[in-house]
Amino acid sequence: MRSMKLAGGSDGLTRRQLLALAGGAAALSALAACTPSTPTTATAAPSAAAASPATTATAAPSAAAASPAKKPGGQAVISLGEPDTLLSTASRALVFSYIRSFISNGMVRLKYPDMIVVPDLADTFTASPDGKTYTFNLHPKVKWQDGGAFSSEDAKFTLEFFCHPQNPAPMTTDFANIVGAKEFKDKLAGDVTGIKISGDKVEISLLAASPTFLTSVAVTTLLPKHILKDVAPADFAKHAFARKPVYTGPFKVDEWKAGESITYSAFADHFRGRPNLDKIVQRIYPDPSAPLADLRTGVLQQGFVTADQYAEFKSNANFATQELAGTLGWFLSWDMTNKTFPFGEKDFRIAMSHAVDRATLASALFKGLAEPSYSLASPLSWVANANAPKYAYDPARSRQLLDGLGWKVGPDGIRVKNGQRLEFATVLTTTTRDWFLAIQPMLQAIGVGTSKVDVVDFGTWVSRLAVGKYEQTMNGWGNFAIDPRADLASHFHSPTKAARGDATGYKNEQVDQLFLQAAKAATRDEEKRLYDQIQNIADGDCVYGYLFRPKVLNVNAKNVRLPQAKIQAEVYDGMPTWEVG
């Protein structure tokens, strides 16, 4: 594991978030697949975003268009981690999702922080009343960064890549849902018949309505057919394109110096207008101390710092700072299938949750720059249920619950039941070990033994994050990289959990049913009501002992003006509007 920063900055948390996010969107897709694809779905509209195309089509399509350049020119040197590849179809790194937002486009995109689907390369998009046909009207003046002409052929080429028989990856549920995709994959057809193009129009027909289809399209970056048409799909990631790609975004990749920097320059012919900056240099720092020195000396103009480092910049007139919402929520996780310890008992989990003084943790670990967490969904997300049960700090209640479960305090302060001490092992990484040190006394105060700690490297920790392989751990879940509905499904919908590797063993049939109902919801309001119910039950069951969300702390030189953002992704999404001078 690379050193993971305490703050949710760019690089250090990438692996954590990658793990935490694993299976997220797929979870939703799988969930959608669980819905019956019978003619009855003809009456079900897709999600509200898709069902109200007129509304979304008028949404500001890009930050550059919304805020015309005031001071064009200049260069910004920023700190951001190193991606695995710059090929959108192959990258698994969170950092690429930030880069993607300023070098490429999809037909539609997700608007932060509410994650609503809005137009991108498509000026407008509409869904048929039965939710089975989507029509995207592409902007007529789009060009590839190498000057090549963009057309709906590129859209079809990209979508067909995911269904291509030579693509070794299996189709995701949403792409398999396109009419003719399976036949194409099985080499029974020469193309995907459900993807029809005509002029600037792309029409996609689905086998069944899907609330997640638009989200899948929104995270699909379009690829240039004129460059990749002769490359076998299995070899895309091996092609030079993967390190120096050509997309349609406002900045184009000039040079990637491995382990050192990636340089981008303004794409003057961008269809929404030229971005303000001439150039962006993305410095790659493996250690959090290196960008700190470069920020201080002015070499670096923007970066994310830890809570320990933040005060210095906040009080310095040469810098501007932004405290962004924590996109990574941390929690205690237990193997509920464990037969020795009472992790399967709801009251035990509630007792553990009540034992945690989140305000003290935020203060001690993050100098107050963290928010207490009580749920998996980000409070900024449209699915978040602010009224779901919260088990706040109340050690007296913890003791009462444990007493009620028959765990009595032993002579050394550790609870005992039938000769079994309430002392279990906690698997941690080097980062969570430091945090757990602050949690240990809180758990000890209610009679839970915490001395058994197993610190492992990240790769080992990932392999142990499954039922039967651990007792307690600290885990993190990142929001905003995928559809917020997937945040919940990935953890509470038991078939989805089973598909991606279950870490808790939590299963609630009522919750599973609600997920199925939500996938068929006719309106966003109905969907929201169902997701509220899911959270009422799951949070009531205290699946996790939620802890905190460290804020993401942005620092930039005073001469660099960034858009006001609520979350980190917005900072990069708004890159075309950055100004220097």
Next chain:
Amino acid sequence: MGRYIVRRLLQMIPLLIGVSVLSYAIIILAPGDPAKLLADPEKMTAESYVAMRAELGLDDPGPVRYAKTMSSLITGELRSFRTQQRVVDAIGERLPTSLALGALAILFGLTLGMLIGIVQALRPYSRVDDVGTMLSLTGFSIPHFWFALMLVMLFSVRLRWLPSSGIRPIGASGWNPLEMAPYVVLPTIVLGTGLLAYVARFVRSSMLEALEQDYTRTARSKGLRERVVVVRHALRNSLLPVITIVGFLLPLLIGGAVVVEYVFALPGMGRLAVDAVFARDYPVILTITIFSAIAVMIGNLAADVLYGVADPRIRYG
């Protein structure tokens, strides 16, 4: 000499095979699943996980995986699990930085270390010797990461004399020594200081011994100038232990220096190796291990050959 070198080179082949087998076994037996670490978080399902394991060849028996990996390595087609880049290309991008930094550090450490060692040996048990000993012990003891951070704080943040990170100015490309010189000063000092201390201690003790030898006394009694006595007679005979050190240091050129590369954000081999280990990127780990093994073997061979150059009494059959 030529036959000796050829024989040693041939002996390396079975040794390399042994190293590769052992390394591969250790790598694949380590806990952690590359497919889980590399899986696309937005698309991972049980099906895609299985597909990824198959794509990476993780389901093949160990010997089959080893054979396929080595075959790809020999043809230069071995690719990183994580980036899909050819491993030789990835190493090609990082090796120049490690070579440059390692060579400069060795040069710095050898030059200053020998100088300090000689001065100490010429003034044994004097204040000069004490200062040299103190410097050597400090060089031994000082943790690289702390020393690096202190140098950055002083020379980069406070005095603003030298850059704190990177290998060349922002926006620059290529290998322009003038442009790059300020960027390698601090890393060279940090990396070279430990070596300096090491060399100084060895040179001091072997020089002291040489200065007491009959041939030195004879040289002096012949009326030779002290500089000639020291340099041509005592120093040359003191070089054997230094050559041994240099032989062992050659892998430093290949393996990189992890701490220094991290603190100064240098794109070297050390970072590549550590990142690969944490990502369970088996092809990269294996290739770097084999490269390092080759460097160790070449280093040892070079040291043995240099013994003969430094000491005419040594002959190879």
